[in-house]
Amino acid sequence: MINVLLKTLNQKNRTIDYPKSTPVLPERFRGLPVIDRAKCIANCKLCIEACPTDALTDGLKIDLGRCLFCNKCLSACHTGAISFSQEHRLAARTREDLVLKDSSLNSLKLIESLDKESRRLFGRSFKLRQVSAGGCNACEADTNVLSTVVYDLGRFGVQFVASPRHADGLLITGPVSRNMRLALEKTYEAVPAPKLVIVVGSCAISGGPYIDHPEVLNGVDPVLPVDLYIPGCPPHPLTILDGVLRLLGRL
């Protein structure tokens, strides 16, 4: 017992004081992609051709819902017009908001919180049921991390619960495999209304690397109404936390 107490003293208090300060992200972290059109060569489509999920399209529109934050466009570009910023705040309330016509730090639009009534209902206590529907366990793992002592999700009144009956909403990962469709729908039905749906990761938003596979449904949109989209492959835990807290009007 004394040994456990001593070890606890040594391990110290590790909870970050977010949102008062934001932890330093690694230098190579790939956040919001930034395109400097001034450096583009006319008619060059190298980045568009290199993109594995067609997240980049003509006119250099970038769909964060498809983007895997993978570096392929960056390596393909000869002039260094594309870079990844440290910006981790990427969540959006609608699918259209994830398609950036001009991807730069200035054009960044942080999301609006829920309306007043929903904030009254969920703002101080928000219970989520997580469903993985074809997810690769990376989005799941970085969602799980929020419950560790580092992020200590509970202090915001947000918690993952074991039953959909106890939940205020679903947090869904994965491209929604056909084999998970029924289970996902049933879990949604089991959540008492009013309820929210949060989708995490490019798979759950668009299908990600599995876009247009006959075995998947290209994300949650075709199956359930979505209230919050959190892009990334997988999103950084801070990106997920930022999205959820902003939705609740806590940031």
Next chain:
Amino acid sequence: MSLPAFKTLRNCQTIAIDDVPLVDTTVFRNSIITAVEGGSRICALFGVPRDRLDPQVFSKQLSRAVIRVFAVLAHDREGTLFIISTDIRGSYAALTPDCPQAHWFERELFEQWGVVPEGHPWLKPIRFHKTYNKTEDQTNARESMIGITDFFRLEGSEIHDVAVGPVHAGIIEPGHFRFQCHGEYVYHLEISLGYQHRGIEPALIGGPTKRTLHYMETLAGDTTIGHAMAFSHLMETIMGVSVTPRAKTIRGIALELERLANHIGDLGALAGDVGFLPTASYCGRIRGDVLNLTALLCGNRFGRSLVLPGGVAFDLDNTLVQQLKDRLRAAFSEVSAAVNLLWDTPSVMARFENAGRISKETAKSLGLVGPAARACDIVRDARYDFPAGIFRFSQIPVSTWDTGDVFARAYVRWLEIQRSVTFIQNQLEMWPEGKTETEIKNLAANSLAVSLVEGWRGGICHVALTDSRGLFSHYKIIDPSFHNWMGLAMALRNQQISDFPLCNKSFNLSYCGHDL
């Protein structure tokens, strides 16, 4: 050792597809059974439609239904692989009754290609998808509904089934578990998967494409480095390209960081499952610190976009090396303190010891891999038996324990954590100069190669076959979980159902890596 009917090859060696012995089905069957009795294990057993291998031969409709079945066996002690093939039309005598480790493979063969292993004791789907065999009569095509299948039944008074899943209580992937119980006592657990099926294997045919690497990185996202490495080794082998020592070193460090993060997380979760919260919360946090080391290296906590055919996409400079060293030292000292609490706490040991025991014989006959096998005193570690990349220069001793229970699986992880840390520290000391990327070439045509990498869950096996244009005519992925799910089922026999979370976590298998 030599096995007459087989072609011998090494890990990451390219051979011509025509050099794979094609034998009669009886010889195929007998050779595999004899070899497994002699100490080999089945690494891969998979079918490819023959017309896909042989497009020049203009075949009639009848022969289109012929499936060429390849078997890759591994003899761990000898460090050699053996390959053999046969053509099967319709059905053949199942291997499983004489060779239990073929069980899951034969069910896969049946589900994918409609090849019937006659006499298979429990022939039913494993992933619940449509058959890949396009020539099967459409009216017979099995439109399988996920989870709708036969399950084992136990008869008697007060006997009951407990059905769990696909959606579980925690943040984990979906799968269905059926316990055949009498009260708390579990007679058997049957595991039914397939919920995560995303159709990766069919999507790889005709590749490599710009998405191929992303399939590898996400087929089991917690093993991003492991699978990306197995794929890259395979590509480089068939291309005839060798990567620089510096790239090999970075790959090795990333692979061991992946192992560290997952093993530390597992030990924390095991502590949580027996209600010992100090280690659970420390390890949960330290796991994140290790993931952040991978992010230091490549910007992503899971190692996305780091390993690619030809080398690695990110280099290390002196500042980063120093940071890695310092942060790893700190994390290791903290994890040592946290994990050693487990072994000193009687209430933890009382739950770990004797829970979910598997005998060495069972582990061998099921062909288990990874920490689950090493916890049964089986010396089986691809880094040691089939070294590739940096492990040809720098060996990691194999960690084993002999009790086969939850304690053994936890303790093997702790031994591996210590050895991985030493390995990474050594690599950071002797830092090879040079570039990190080598120019890649086209894949050689009509070739076959096998790649084995020891991921944190165990041996990952990838097999690629190329066609006359140097594109994939088939690509087979075997995640270690594919071998080990049956191990979990066996571990639950004669246990209390309340020990299921503990036993499950001691294996911590991949659902998506199995379902593909």
